[in-house]
Amino acid sequence: MPASKLYLAVVGVGGVGTAFLSQLASLPSSLRPTLIFLSRSSKQLYTSSYDPVSASDLPSSSSKLLSLPELTTYLSSAPGKAILVDNTSNQDVANSYPSFLRQGISVVTPNKKAFSGSLQLWTDIFDAVDSSDCQAMVYHESSVGAGLPVISTLKDLVATGDQVTRIEGVFSGTMSFLFNSFAPADGTGKGKWSQIVAQAKEAGYTEPDPRDDLNGMDVARKLTILARLAGLKVQGPDSFPVQSLIPKELETAKSSDEFMQRLPEFDSEMEGYKDEAAKAGKVVRYVGSVDVAAGKVKVGLEMVEKGTPIASLRGSDNLICFYTKRYGANPLVIQGAGAGGEVTAMGVTADLIKVVERLR
Amino acid sequence: MPASKLYLAVVGVGGVGTAFLSQLASLPSSLRPTLIFLSRSSKQLYTSSYDPVSASDLPSSSSKLLSLPELTTYLSSAPGKAILVDNTSNQDVANSYPSFLRQGISVVTPNKKAFSGSLQLWTDIFDAVDSSDCQAMVYHESSVGAGLPVISTLKDLVATGDQVTRIEGVFSGTMSFLFNSFAPADGTGKGKWSQIVAQAKEAGYTEPDPRDDLNGMDVARKLTILARLAGLKVQGPDSFPVQSLIPKELETAKSSDEFMQRLPEFDSEMEGYKDEAAKAGKVVRYVGSVDVAAGKVKVGLEMVEKGTPIASLRGSDNLICFYTKRYGANPLVIQGAGAGGEVTAMGVTADLIKVVERLR
Structure with a gap:
């Protein structure tokens, strides 16, 4: 399956997110999923027909914002497997990982919050991965030591x-x-x-x-x-x-x-x-x-x-x-x-490649 | 697909090979392919019907030995995707990687010979991987620094x-x-x-x-x-x-x-x-x-x-x-x-897990 039949949502376009998008753009097409959703603070960019979007088109404000449950539904209804890259350090997004994973959406993130919060959240995340029969996976290399292989x-x-x-x-x-x-x-x-x-x-x-x-x-x-x-x-x-x-x-x-x-x-x-x-x-x-x-x-x-x-x-x-x-x-x-936008993004991009290699 | 529908051949059962087989036996069944071929020097263990074999049954001598081309045919005809683990430092086995890969057989090895030999062999190996459309892969972490993530x-x-x-x-x-x-x-x-x-x-x-x-x-x-x-x-x-x-x-x-x-x-x-x-x-x-x-x-x-x-x-x-x-x-x-049977085998086992995760 070509990587373009995989769909990618990127939440958070700050220092790490910007570096990540730049690294993503440089990947060969065989490893680059189709970017269909992008959000930064109160801005979102997506189409109901899952068309490719580009960071340069992120509007200065969005009238209708998808909530996290709505984003989950949006991605799980995509015409191919979806991957969420969470470049925020947001607890709410982290709390939603089990829902994303249960809907077959893989998660790649440097966000420490999900893995260092309550033990219940940790258990929910990895239970969701296990029960997906390896169809939804979670990678979080950059949550410790940025891109270092920790x-x-x-x-x-x-x-x-x-x-x-x-x-x-x-x-x-x-x-x-x-x-x-x-x-x-x-x-x-x-x-x-x-x-x-x-x-x-x-x-x-x-x-x-x-x-x-x-x-x-x-x-x-x-x-x-x-x-x-x-x-x-x-x-x-x-x-x-x-x-x-x-x-x-x-x-x-x-x-x-x-x-x-x-x-x-x-x-x-x-x-x-x-x-x-x-x-x-x-x-x-x-x-x-x-x-x-x-x-x-x-x-x-x-x-x-x-x-x-x-x-x-x-x-x-x-x-x-x-x-x-x-x-x-x-x-x-x-x-x-163990810190910095470029090296943190490197861990995220390397994780994304691994997910794509497993899903495609 | 359960990992048991993947088939594993292990060539070389010396220090690294023995440690590898022990690590293999400890893997959860979801990550453990079915071992169908085992060889050490002039001994081989396999059945024509691809039955599981066990290291303890390796005979003291074998009358009919499969040549490398015969092994390639044997593995490519298995009822599921096959993986070759080469724990030797043998140049002949290394020279056969392109043939294995072209037949859809993935290769995992600590053997330096294939990757440090002629540039032509290197090119043949990675061309074979590319032309397999990612169905045959090669992993060789332990060829440098044993199990260290180099x-x-x-x-x-x-x-x-x-x-x-x-x-x-x-x-x-x-x-x-x-x-x-x-x-x-x-x-x-x-x-x-x-x-x-x-x-x-x-x-x-x-x-x-x-x-x-x-x-x-x-x-x-x-x-x-x-x-x-x-x-x-x-x-x-x-x-x-x-x-x-x-x-x-x-x-x-x-x-x-x-x-x-x-x-x-x-x-x-x-x-x-x-x-x-x-x-x-x-x-x-x-x-x-x-x-x-x-x-x-x-x-x-x-x-x-x-x-x-x-x-x-x-x-x-x-x-x-x-x-x-x-x-x-x-x-x-x-x-x-960067040396030693156990840590070298660790690199091989970790590579095998990655191949299984991609193939299953």
């Missing part, structure tokens, strides 16, 4: 019968950048913590409100996904210890600006962690880990031995170590940029 | 339109072990080169004849595969510079034993490389690289900056860096054991 590798380890004993690493590009700047392994770090956060914010390395990075929830969501893939029934990202780098005293800050103004109050505490680590010949890093055997997940500051891959990280790279029975003492390690 | 990652980068500019790394577990022992980054290495080779040989870290590792051809074959996947028309592993660590003076050694006895003559030369690197604050490593833009591939000794991932490698780990346009200055890095 999810696919973990799935391969598990599927081939390896025992994953421990997963450990640096799962946030922002945290990586902050700590590699604040306490580099070669001891050259000079700036105060609050200065480094301010610089990172200005350079666009943090969310607009840096508290959205510093609370650790983004890392906790990624660890939830990995722990579940490794077989743990984790209830959610708030069901295990997550160390927030928002000091208790600043939790009442009403705005991002007020928070940044008062952050220097926290500098001596962070300097203390740095010095404590240095005295032990180590460096402080923001680490996430899953101890599969003990069933424990945690996220927070750790003192890391110099010379280890985690301590040697540079820039804003992510690093993920899989310790398994087969790999023994030396883990399987994956390292590289 | 081939799949490079394919995803290329397929999604990234520009791979450079591939660099340590592609031999044996070379990794030898140099990490001889010249570790922390300067603790004490043994002479010949002693370290002898220890590695005794511990089973080298081929029975260490010259099969030291000639660099295994690394050259892997680089040939990666360079071709990145788009270079490399004629073969002997078409670019490969530095052999078999000294000219010892090329005439008639046996592995004579070679090992005379290897100490080479110690001062190797010590020289080590000292030269140390004076520059570097370490000596056996590195392979593909410069995609310049179209250049090379394999040999390099002086590597301390603190870099290659210099910091431990044990017998492989390390592969992909420099691409999207990933920018910091490469996508994959690291871990």
Whole structure:
């Protein structure tokens, strides 16, 4: 079956979505489904007769918007199998995955929300995949580490019968950048913590409100996904210890600006962690880990031995170590940029290719 | 279609093959094709009526052996689609891949020979895949770095339109072990080169004849595969510079034993490389690289900056860096054991699952 008999809906055309559409346009026709639905915020583009649409035709506003159930019906009635690419980080769209999948619509997404939310949603999604007899599939490589082959590798380890004993690493590009700047392994770090956060914010390395990075929830969501893939029934990202780098005293800050103004109050505490680590010949890093055997997940500051891959990280790279029975003492390690529109979109596009190869 | 309607032939039941059969047996039935043919050296097990066979029934000798063309006919006449898993390192089997593929038989293998041999064989294989309209596919993850996600990652980068500019790394577990022992980054290495080779040989870290590792051809074959996947028309592993660590003076050694006895003559030369690197604050490593833009591939000794991932490698780990346009200055890095029966078989089993998911 030619790929053009497969139908594609793309929800979300922001940074990742735009990069994805550009990558999609470059695919050979044998791998490119027919784009029939496109939406961005309150704009939608589609025709009732499933004609191909183009991103350049996305209207500035749409009068009649399809609700998520209506979109499900629209896609399930398409004249061929349909694939939904969700490039949003929207919880409502994520909550609809089981409905899409039950209607035979495959889902490809970097959206963490579906896989790191309630365990019930996770179960509903994969039950829907199972009961579709493999006709509807879900791929979400970019939900952890963007385009880095993290999810696919973990799935391969598990599927081939390896025992994953421990997963450990640096799962946030922002945290990586902050700590590699604040306490580099070669001891050259000079700036105060609050200065480094301010610089990172200005350079666009943090969310607009840096508290959205510093609370650790983004890392906790990624660890939830990995722990579940490794077989743990984790209830959610708030069901295990997550160390927030928002000091208790600043939790009442009403705005991002007020928070940044008062952050220097926290500098001596962070300097203390740095010095404590240095005295032990180590460096402080923001680490996430899953101890599969003990069933424990945690996220927070750790003192890391110099010379280890985690301590040697540079820039804003992510690093993920899989310790398994087969790999023994030396883990399987994956390292590289774990954020950014292009590399996130790459994970989405590569997943889409895999779905097309299975469906066509 | 249930996976049991897919038919599986396994050629080669040595270290990798045995580990593969064990992993195969653990797969859920939804992913496990029906095993109908098994061969090891001059033994074969199959029935003319395509009945399931079991490794425990492999006879001690077979009177009538199917030739490769006969096996092709046998499999193409099976009552469902057939998959050949080639766990040998046999050139004749590799040469037959185009025939298998043209008959609609998919191929899964860790055998480097097909992909690093003549460019004509490479072209024949992928032409056969293309002309099968995706009904016959070839997967060979374990041909580079065993179960590490090297081939799949490079394919995803290329397929999604990234520009791979450079591939660099340590592609031999044996070379990794030898140099990490001889010249570790922390300067603790004490043994002479010949002693370290002898220890590695005794511990089973080298081929029975260490010259099969030291000639660099295994690394050259892997680089040939990666360079071709990145788009270079490399004629073969002997078409670019490969530095052999078999000294000219010892090329005439008639046996592995004579070679090992005379290897100490080479110690001062190797010590020289080590000292030269140390004076520059570097370490000596056996590195392979593909410069995609310049179209250049090379394999040999390099002086590597301390603190870099290659210099910091431990044990017998492989390390592969992909420099691409999207990933920018910091490469996508994959690291871990790149040899061993279990992890090599893992790559084969994971590939088989992907083929089954596409065919069923």
